[in-house]
Amino acid sequence: MDRLIYTAMTGAKHILEQQATTSNNLANTSTTGFRAQLDSFRAVPVISDGLPTRAFVVDATVGTDFSTGALQMTGRSLDVAVQGKGWLVVQQPDGTEAYTRSGSLKLTENGVLQTQNGLNVLGDTGPITIPPDINLTIGTDGTISSAPNTGQLNSVNVIGRLKLVNPDENNLVRGDDGLFKTKDGVPAENDPNVSVVDGTLENSNVNIVDAMVSMINLGRAFEMQMKLLQNAESNATKADQLLALS
Template identity: 45%
Template sequence: MDNFAYLSMTGAKHALQAQQHTSHNLSNANTPGFRADMDQLITHPVSGPGFDSRAYSAESSVGWDFNPGTMQTTGRDMDVALQGEGFFAVQGADGNEAYTRRGDMRVSNMGLLENGAGQQVMGENGPIAIPPADKVDIGDDGTISIIPDGGDAEELVIIDRVKMVNPAEQDLEKGDDGLFRLADGDVAPADAQMRLSSGTLEGSNVSSVDAMVELIDNQRQFEMHVKMLTNAEENDAASSSLLRMQG
């Protein structure tokens, strides 16, 4: 009986955790450049003295979905999307370099280039500062050019270049902030061969329909495990009643 109840209890716990992961993915279905988390439920034996006759289910992360998101034409000059694989380098909240596919660029009130999440975009020598300008242009190789404030409309001044990197996917890990970093803590080198498209934004690779189906499936799994726990309690009560009658 305890085996029955233990399996049901752990199954309900991890079905609820899987529900949380799916909810997180669904909440980012409209986040530019978001990469969905992937997880799975696996069976583990309960080790201890004697034979491993007990098992429990465990929910664990198995990585991230690196498939590209849908490309959306916005017509906005500072919306950029990477062509093919790779990432933009940004500065994380801890001050260290991290990587993202999010390309909705803007100039902050402090004159720094950042994305829609407020993460500062890295250039060749750190965060990119944008002087007062009438226009900011990002070329397909990441070169940032400006028309200085009050300057000649035909005179473009190159000020920096967006750092783009292309590390191997297996070398990356994803943080709670949604940014990727090299697992060994190192910094990825810039890849001069990478190109981007202006006026285009890469969307999230989360399918809202698939995520909703997963939510429903996880909810049914949770309800099934709770029902099994109730059945175990009822069977235990019935067994105790029979033993009392025999006594």
Template identity: 45%
Template structure:
């Protein structure tokens, strides 16, 4: 009974954590370029000086689903979507380099090019800052061009180029800020000139709503079963204790 109770207790806890992961995926179904998180659990032995029958359930986070989401046409010249594999480099809140596929870009009051999440977009020499301009265009290779105010017939002038990278998926991980970062002490990814952008489009979330909802319902039933097993194990333990009192 000790083993059954311990497995049921830890299993119920991990089911709750798994539901949280799937609920977060479902909540971000309309978030631009959101990448679905995986969730799974497995049985693990309890280490230490005790009877070896004890085991518990452990939730693992094997990674993130890096598959591309659908492309949605917006017609906004500052909206860009990465074609195929690749990422847009941004400056995270802690100053480090991070990566996203959310290409809903905008220019702030200081002329700095920012991603829709408010983080500076990185170029060849750091965050991209644009001069006062009447028009901003982003090329397929990430080149940012502007038509300066009062430029007349001078035409567009290239200011910078968005840093586009394509690191090995095994070398990047999704952190709590929702961005992709290089694992451990790995250096920032190098720019890849082969990555192309689609202007006027945004990538949607790659979460499958039906699959996520089905997983949540399934986990809810598993949680109920775990709780019932805990109750039954407790009842059997009490009955066994009463029998021992009469012996």
């Protein structure tokens, strides 16, 4: 009897956790460069002094869906999307590197290139500073060039180059802030094969239809686990009645 209770109880608990993951994916369908989270269930035996006759369910996070999202043209010079595999590199408050696909950038009052969340975007030599009053363009290799708004308009200067990396996806882990880091903590090296598109943003790769179907299936699975617990309670009540009669 308690085997059934173990399975149904832990199954219901982790179904709720998986629903939270699916809800988070749905909430980020409009988040630029968002990568959907993936989960799966697995059975784990209960280790005790007795025989391992009981098992419970664990929601094991498989990882992340790294497939690319659709590109959307914006025409904004500070919008950039990574084509295919690859990442933009940002600097976290503690000075370490993190990786993102969200290329909606901005300039601070001091001309420092940042993400919309206020993290410095890194170039080959560190944070990138943009001079004032210039026309900004970003090449496919991440090179940031400028032309003055006045004077010699054909005078183009190279300001810097975005640091573009493509670390092994198996070595990436998602943080609570949605940014990715390497599991071993070693910064990724520049990858010349990574390219970007200026004036474009990458949409989330969450499939809304699949996520909604998953929510429905998880709701039905939760109801099934609740019925199993009710059946276990009913069986226990009938067993007590039989023992009382004997």
